[in-house]
Amino acid sequence: MAALNEEQTMLRDMAREWADNEAPVTAFRKVRNAGAIEGFDRAAWGEMGQMGWGGIVVPEEFGGSAFGYLSLGLVLEQLGRNLTASPLASTAAAASAIALGGSNAAKADWLPKIAAGEVIATLAIDEGPNHDPSKIAASVSGGVLTGTKEFVAEGDTAQVFVVAAVGGLYLVTGDEGVTRSTRRMADSRSHAQVRFDGAKAEKLGGPELTAKVVDLATAALSAEMLGMAEQAFAVTNDYLKTRVQFGQALSTFQALQHRMAKMFTELELMRSAVEGALEAIDAGRSDVDQAVSLAKAIASDTLHLVSREMVQLHGGIGMTDEHDAGLYLKRAYVLETMWGNAAFHRERFARLNGY
Numbered sequence: 001m002a003a004l005n006e007e008q009t010m011l012r013d014m015a016r017e018w019a020d021n022e023a024p025v026t027a028f029r030k031v032r033n034a035g036a037i038e039g040f041d042r043a044a045w046g047e048m049g050q051m052g053w054g055g056i057v058v059p060e061e062f063g064g065s066a067f068g069y070l071s072l073g074l075v076l077e078q079l080g081r082n083l084t085a086s087p088l089a090s091t092a093a094a095a096s097a098i099a100l101g102g103s104n105a106a107k108a109d110w111l112p113k114i115a116a117g118e119v120i121a122t123l124a125i126d127e128g129p130n131h132d133p134s135k136i137a138a139s140v141s142g143g144v145l146t147g148t149k150e151f152v153a154e155g156d157t158a159q160v161f162v163v164a165a166v167g168g169l170y171l172v173t174g175d176e177g178v179t180r181s182t183r184r185m186a187d188s189r190s191h192a193q194v195r196f197d198g199a200k201a202e203k204l205g206g207p208e209l210t211a212k213v214v215d216l217a218t219a220a221l222s223a224e225m226l227g228m229a230e231q232a233f234a235v236t237n238d239y240l241k242t243r244v245q246f247g248q249a250l251s252t253f254q255a256l257q258h259r260m261a262k263m264f265t266e267l268e269l270m271r272s273a274v275e276g277a278l279e280a281i282d283a284g285r286s287d288v289d290q291a292v293s294l295a296k297a298i299a300s301d302t303l304h305l306v307s308r309e310m311v312q313l314h315g316g317i318g319m320t321d322e323h324d325a326g327l328y329l330k331r332a333y334v335l336e337t338m339w340g341n342a343a344f345h346r347e348r349f350a351r352l353n354g355y
Contacts, residue, residue: 002275008071014051015078022047023084025324031085032188038157039190040085048088049117057092059099062111068282069216070275073223080227083327085189087120087154089224093217094121097162097169100212101204106171110160121160123217124149124194125210131340133214138165138196145170145177145201148193153338155192156182163196164210170201186330215292218339219277222292222299225335226274229303232310232328233263239314256313263306270302290352293345300335300342307332 004012023044031041048054056072058064072092079086095114098106098121113119127137127150138147145165152158161172172178177199183191237260240251250256277295280288307329311318318325336342 001271002070002279004070004074007067008074011067011071012074012078015053015075016081018047018051019078019082019084023079024082025327028083028085028327037182037190039154039188040087044084045086045088045120046117048086052115053088054091054095054117055115057096057099058111058115062099062107063115064095064111068278069219070278070282072220073226073274073278076220076223077227077230080224081231083228083324083331087122087158087190089217089220090122090154090158091120093123093213093220094158094160094162096216097123097204097209097213098171100209101169101171103171103202103204106202106204110171110173114160119160120154120158121162122152122154122158123164123213124152124155124161125164125214126150131338131344133164133210136164136166138163140165140167140170140201140203143200143202145172145196145199148195150193151183151185151191152194154190155180155194156190161194161196162204162213163201165201167203168206169204169210169213171204172196172199172201174200176200185334187334189331189334191334211289214339215289216281218296219274219281219292221335221338222274222277222295225299225303225332226270228328228332228335229267229270229299229306232303232306232325233260233267235324236260236263236306236310236313250313259309259313263309266302266305270298273298290349293340293349293352296340297342297345297349300345303332304336304342 052065053075055064056067057069060066076089091114095111098110114121145163147165163170163172177197179195181193183193185191240256241249243250273295277291280291310325311329314323314325317323
């Protein structure tokens with residue numbers, strides 16, 4: 001477990017309190033049932049901006065707090081506990097791309113707005129149903145971008161796109177030359193196909209920046225997955241302690257105790273791996289890519305296990321929409337595939353280590 005400083009502890013506690021009071025799972029249900037194309041509550045996003053969460057990874061000179069990725073992960077973990085729908089993770093990753101990029105004009109134009117929560121930004125990387133950064137066909141010629149990106153998170157409402165194309169990362173702003181098509185996914189969040197046809201693009205950096213930013217996005221996603229897994233386990237544990245069957249609480253049955261014990265140990269490993277990746281990013285270590293792949297592989301496997309067990313151990317009620325178990329399972333399936341599933345990252349980890 002990461003050793004948090006005083007500011008990080010306060011940030012984590014504030015995020016937990018806000019999520020529990022202002023963004024419980026019932027709030028997500030309300031957004032889902034409303035069917036809004038953005039897939040999140042704009043008022044809640046505005047509150048996040050007021051609390052400074054949009055600027056956690058934005059440099060201080062551009063209005064951010066520069067708290068780093070471990071701090072961002074602490075917030076995303078607490079939001080993940082309640083399935084809080086927000087563009088925070090996508091916007092933070094895009095902000096990092098701009099901050100790390102070589103365009104001073106883009107930094108001055110967009111980072112202050114992102115830090116204030118005034119702008120939604122996102123990454124547009126993949127061009128197929130599976131994450132594969134080696135297969136990029138989008139191209140830029142004469143400052144104009146052409147290509148199609150699939151399943152772009154927050155693609156329905158983003159004002160700023162950081163797009164992977166042949167040769168590196170590019171910044172696209174506005175709707176000129178941009179066509180969005182909503183993709184309805186199991187998690188009821190915003191995903192869109194985004195087609196760029198003659199969109200003006202400004203280069204941020206080369207392929208090495210693309211790889212780095214994808215790792216940052218993957219680590220942030222893993223933090224959300226950690227919060228989901230922790231909450232799914234906690235809800236299931238409470239249920240087993242209160243549900244009585246054959247005159248006994250379910251928690252007294254040894255077979256169920258073994259299943260809960262396995263999940264508990266896997267969650268401890270997951271936390272170590274995810275926080276280790278976030279700390280590696282903040283420390284600027286040379287093995288960030290390995291740490292991120294390890295974290296995402298473990299996070300995917302663990303959330304898969306815990307979300308399925310949440311449904312199974314709740315019995316019949318766990319199969320209904322009225323219970324939250326299905327919401328965690330659906331979101332889990334989407335996040336497992338984003339930025340590469342467990343198999344992808346195990347293979348990548350092995351390759352990075354020379355196997």
